[in-house]
Amino acid sequence: MREEALSSFIEVPAESDFPIQNLPYGVFSTRSDPMRRVGVAIGDQILDLAALELAGALEIAPQGQRVFGCASMNRFMALGREAWTHVRGRVSSLLRADNPELRDDMALRERALVPMRHASLHLPVEISGYTDFYSSKEHATNVGSLFRDPKNALCENWLEIPIAYNGRASSVFVSGTPVRRPNGETKALGAQRPSFGPSLKLDFELETAFLVGQGNAIGEPIPVPDAERHIFGMVLMNDWSARDIQRWEYVPLGPFNGKSFATSISPWIVTLDALEPFRVAGPRQDPMPLPYLRQRGEHAFDIQLEVRMRPAGAACETTICRSNFKTLYWSMAQQLAHHTISGCNTQPGDLMGSGTISGATRDSSGSLLELTRNGGEPLTLANGVRRSFLEDGDEVIMTGWCQGPGYRVGFGDVSARIEPAVELHWSADATTKGVS
Ligand code: CA
Numbered sequence: 277m278r279e280e281a282l283s284s285f286i287e288v289p290a291e292s293d294f295p296i297q298n299l300p301y302g303v304f305s306t307r308s309d310p311m312r313r314v315g316v317a318i319g320d321q322i323l324d325l326a327a328l329e330l331a332g333a334l335e336i337a338p339q340g341q342r343v344f345g346c347a348s349m350n351r352f353m354a355l356g357r358e359a360w361t362h363v364r365g366r367v368s369s370l371l372r373a374d375n376p377e378l379r380d381d382m383a384l385r386e387r388a389l390v391p392m393r394h395a396s397l398h399l400p401v402e403i404s405g406y407t408d409f410y411s412s413k414e415h416a417t418n419v420g421s422l423f424r425d426p427k428n429a430l431c432e433n434w435l436e437i438p439i440a441y442n443g444r445a446s447s448v449f450v451s452g453t454p455v456r457r458p459n460g461e462t463k464a465l466g467a468q469r470p471s472f473g474p475s476l477k478l479d480f481e482l483e484t485a486f487l488v489g490q491g492n493a494i495g496e497p498i499p500v501p502d503a504e505r506h507i508f509g510m511v512l513m514n515d516w517s518a519r520d521i522q523r524w525e526y527v528p529l530g531p532f533n534g535k536s537f538a539t540s541i542s543p544w545i546v547t548l549d550a551l552e553p554f555r556v557a558g559p560r561q562d563p564m565p566l567p568y569l570r571q572r573g574e575h576a577f578d579i580q581l582e583v584r585m586r587p588a589g590a591a592c593e594t595t596i597c598r599s600n601f602k603t604l605y606w607s608m609a610q611q612l613a614h615h616t617i618s619g620c621n622t623q624p625g626d627l628m629g630s631g632t633i634s635g636a637t638r639d640s641s642g643s644l645l646e647l648t649r650n651g652g653e654p655l656t657l658a659n660g661v662r663r664s665f666l667e668d669g670d671e672v673i674m675t676g677w678c679q680g681p682g683y684r685v686g687f688g689d690v691s692a693r694i695e696p697a698v699e700l701h702w703s704a705d706a707t708t709k710g711v712s
Pocket of ligand 1: 408515629631
């Protein structure tokens, strides 16, 4: 059946992110049942896969292994692509308008369908490791122009390998979790010595991330043609960044304390199966990468992305960026192949960020650093509020979706509000005190 012809017995408006064509996975709980478990979003409902599994309506492994009554998706993700595709097919079939199995079983519907407004969404995976790539040529060019040299914005390796760093998995939070402004050491322009205090250049980065399902053993790289079989799905990601801390700790942009305090992801994992109808060609790669990074066919996805800001105290949001995932220079398959070519192993639940997704125009820039030219040209938001970087109480909301004919495959959103920095005090002789 053609994708657009699929319909569910559950009413889903055309503008919903979660029609039967999507079926993203998440981990949720309810007040009446606080046990965390795996569910699938459908319209404004959650289909409780743990309840279906218990009822015998969702057998995924011949040995009757249960994988959905867990606080994370990892166990299911580790089963591999055949299991993922099988469950997706079964869930889609159960939700179809023309299948009476769940539709007419009122007792099972009562147990297995939960209104989303009654649920709390949690981090869907136990994040094993977190790597952040730097794969938008436009972003790397913008940042290189600001901090290096506009005539020589890209480092010589940028067009040859997908650049990345290993980040902190411990500070990845689900959407809605407040983000505390970090403290740190910075050095003001012209100052003799650095100073310490709350970051004054707190920023967001518009990213997506993919989650590794089945990993690879140490010493056994994942070749490019196999890489998509290892990718379970994608989320939206806000890679919060403290530009002043980042700039001081390493030039041009050191990814340590300037990045480690928080990363937010959206709660629903959209599978590659759901994204398949939106597969498109990525940018042409010139020079052609070395053989271990070469790939044929189409490996980008047409995912529209938006960033909105609600400044502290304001009632309305302002859209400040419109971008698209398909502009990324390096594909997810190339990123994963490159990540493992050294022999590095990956595991179920490894989170791989795309890097800030900036387009060719100013209003498609995925960070305030680029949108405001490092704070030099503040944005004017609705009601005349101006912003160079984020202030306490500001909220950043990112959304993403693929537009199909009459339906959209959406990611929901990743949003968070900034909280003031922790106040830290110590006397000049703190070291002496610490010793005594
Ligand atoms: Ca980043």
